[in-house]
Amino acid sequence: MRYIAGRPARRWLNLSAPGDAFSHGFLPNMIETDQLTRCYGNLTAVDALSMRVEPGQVLGLLGPNGAGKSTAMRMIAGFLVPTSGTARVCGYDVLREPLQAKRALGYLPEGAPSYGELTVREFLQFIVRMRGFRPDVGFRRFDEVVHRLQLEEVLGLCIDTLSKGLRRRVGLAQAILHDPPVLMLDEPTDGLDPNQKHAVRQLIDVMARERTILISTHLLEEVHALCNRVVIIARGKLMADATPAELEQRSRYHGAVSFSAPGSGMSQEMLGRLPQVAAIEVDPLDGRITVFPKPGERILEPVEQLLRQQGLEVSEIQLERGRLDEVFRQITTDGNGQHHVMSGERA
Amino acid sequence: MSPQSAVMRRELRSYFVTPVAYVFLVIFLVLAGILTFYAGDFYERGQADLQPFFMMHPWLYLILVPALTMRMWAEETRGGTLELLLTLPITLWQAMLGKFLAAWLFIGLALVLTFPIWITVNYLGSPDNGVILAGYLGSWLMAGTFIAIGACLSALTRSQVVAFILTALVCVLLILAGHPQVLDFFQGALPRKLVNGVAHLSMLRHFEAISRGVLDVRDLLYFLLSTLGWLLAGVLLLDLKRTR
Incomplete structure (x- = not known):
């Protein structure tokens, strides 16, 4: 402080x-x-x-x-x-x-x-x-x-x-x-x-x-x-x-939970059925799964519980604080992803 | 220590850590000597005075002073140090004055270093040293006006070359303003009163008067006021830059 x-x-x-x-x-x-x-x-x-x-x-x-x-x-x-x-x-x-x-x-x-x-x-x-x-x-x-x-x-x-x-x-x-x-x-x-x-x-x-x-x-x-x-x-x-x-x-990622688990196709479906979950995304590169909460919901515990029930081996699980870069982009670009950049900064 | 003297010291320091100071002094002293003895017929005139020496000064300043002043503000603008300088607690006028004083003192030093020629003339004959002193004073005052012009025009542009050329141009116009050929040129186009006005702007005329030992208040005021005027114009230009 x-x-x-x-x-x-x-x-x-x-x-x-x-x-x-x-x-x-x-x-x-x-x-x-x-x-x-x-x-x-x-x-x-x-x-x-x-x-x-x-x-x-x-x-x-x-x-x-x-x-x-x-x-x-x-x-x-x-x-x-x-x-x-x-x-x-x-x-x-x-x-x-x-x-x-x-x-x-x-x-x-x-x-x-x-x-x-x-x-x-x-x-x-x-x-x-x-x-x-x-x-x-x-x-x-x-x-x-x-x-x-x-x-x-x-x-x-x-x-x-x-x-x-x-x-x-x-x-x-x-x-x-x-x-x-x-x-x-x-x-x-x-x-x-x-x-x-x-x-x-x-x-x-x-x-x-x-x-x-x-x-x-x-x-x-x-x-x-x-x-x-x-x-x-x-x-x-x-x-x-x-x-x-x-x-x-303000980030979409705030409160989201992400983890890596091999062979988890089945559990994805189960996760989607959790009442607190809004969406699930899978990183196409490393297969990392991110679970997004509905507004105001906390999903770390239910997700963990579900994974345990499924008997899935999860090496680490992470609660996201939110991503500043995403918020920054959201705030400083308009809908088309067009940057609000002016023609060069005057010296 | 006041901020303008801090600026002055820094500026002088910059002259001497870059070769500017030494190059300037050497060229000034060598040219002053050569021009006096060869172009000025120092010996052949058979008179124990420094008239030929002083008459070369406007032309020496014409080349050397713009070289000294061209970097004054142009370099600060280009290097970004202007932002540093102007966000320190100093007014534009103090900054301008500090830079001007540095260059003026430096020319003063160059003039002092011409003392061998004074010794020579005293060895060869018995000149009127009062007139010589007046000559030095007039030369220094004239240098001040040249510097003020250079300071102002250096504030106008971020290019040192442009600053050099503009300064030399204005200076040559002011030197030649009283020349018969220039006046003839204006004679046709301007009424008589304005032509007289142009003639009075001539730096050469005022300088010659002083260097003959005639200390007229009007000649002194001419140099002091035009120096102040150009410096003020430079300050206004700098202020305009912050607004534009």
Whole structure:
């Protein structure tokens, strides 16, 4: 469980604004978008998107490529100006109080861009200066972040010469250098190998203990690994806003039971006669049998009982939680299975 | 430390870790020397001043400053670092100013490194060092205007080549605006008052005045205001990019 109401968030808020609404124990939404819209010519990349990220949450912004995830994040980060609507970070409006909003936010842009000709040390020192720290505080933050992301050994190397995974770590270091209460990461594991992905996820997991995170991805495994809430967008529109478990419940597979048993033709018929069973499917490749329940029914026990009665040898039997990829497809495609993909994401 | 000085330091650092700085300094110093002695008749004039040296500067800047400024914003746009820079707590104006100051200080360094020619002229004769100082000041101010033009046009495009060509084009127009041939060209098409206006836009005219040692407020204002104007235009262009 990561529902701790962000401790550093409170610390930061008290520090920055004593005596205003924040210090009376009222915590604003960490990120809030209000009818956020962005058009490129005739193309509506983000369409009246309203969502909230509450303190302590790790929200996964999910969507197919080109759904408008990056555009939405760029507007929240203050890089792009919304066509209409607005966004707030820690209560600061990105249009009216852009500097305060940017100070409250740590942002890792897509692909973790950085000045490749600089060394890691020079780059992070540049960020320290940009964040306007007093020298002593700046040094401390620098050391802390370098230690945290284990960058000690590459400090003197040019960023251009680093591997993708290391470069991503430098980008993360940049994003958390000022200890922001809100972190926004645009596809932080995209293009990394499985080991690097694992390492970055672990880092995010640790960081999530003390701050609010908005993370965009098109990888469903990431949602299981990291997020406690999911927002799915397609064609710039909000399609779903739920916990991963709730999404799994929407799956046809939620509560289904699957097993492998050789020579079970006869038992299939028997299974079909169970009052709780809605349908049975057999995988044409490996012969695995999946039994779907009628809505609201639990079928693990009756199925097991039946199999025992039949005297069938079942090597393992599994209760399905639901398949996110299926729900994702269902939500982000229309009836014809046509993807809601726009013509290329604008850089 | 203010964000604009952080940007300035980073920019200067980038000049020196890439060969840009060294290539620029070497070519600037070599060309300044060659042009002064061969094209400028430094010896044959028989005068102890640096007029031939300063008169070469507009033409040196014409080639070298666009090369220095073309990457300023174009590269940030292309490399995606613009997104990083503009999501840090900095205003567009501070970012622009930081980048401008870096390039301007760098040209200042190049000018300081031309000191051997100053020593030479002092060794050979007894020049009016006040006039020479004014010449350096005028040259530096003029460089500032060139840089501001380059900064603005670099914000216009993500292609460095386009930025280079546009900057060189605008600069050559501004240098030549006061030239009789250019003015003759406008004479037929424009009323007299506008032709005079064009002549006043001429960078060469204002620069010559300063480098002769005549420090007129109007000449100084010309450079300062046009520098500020181009920088502001660049900021507006960047802002437009975020909206478009």
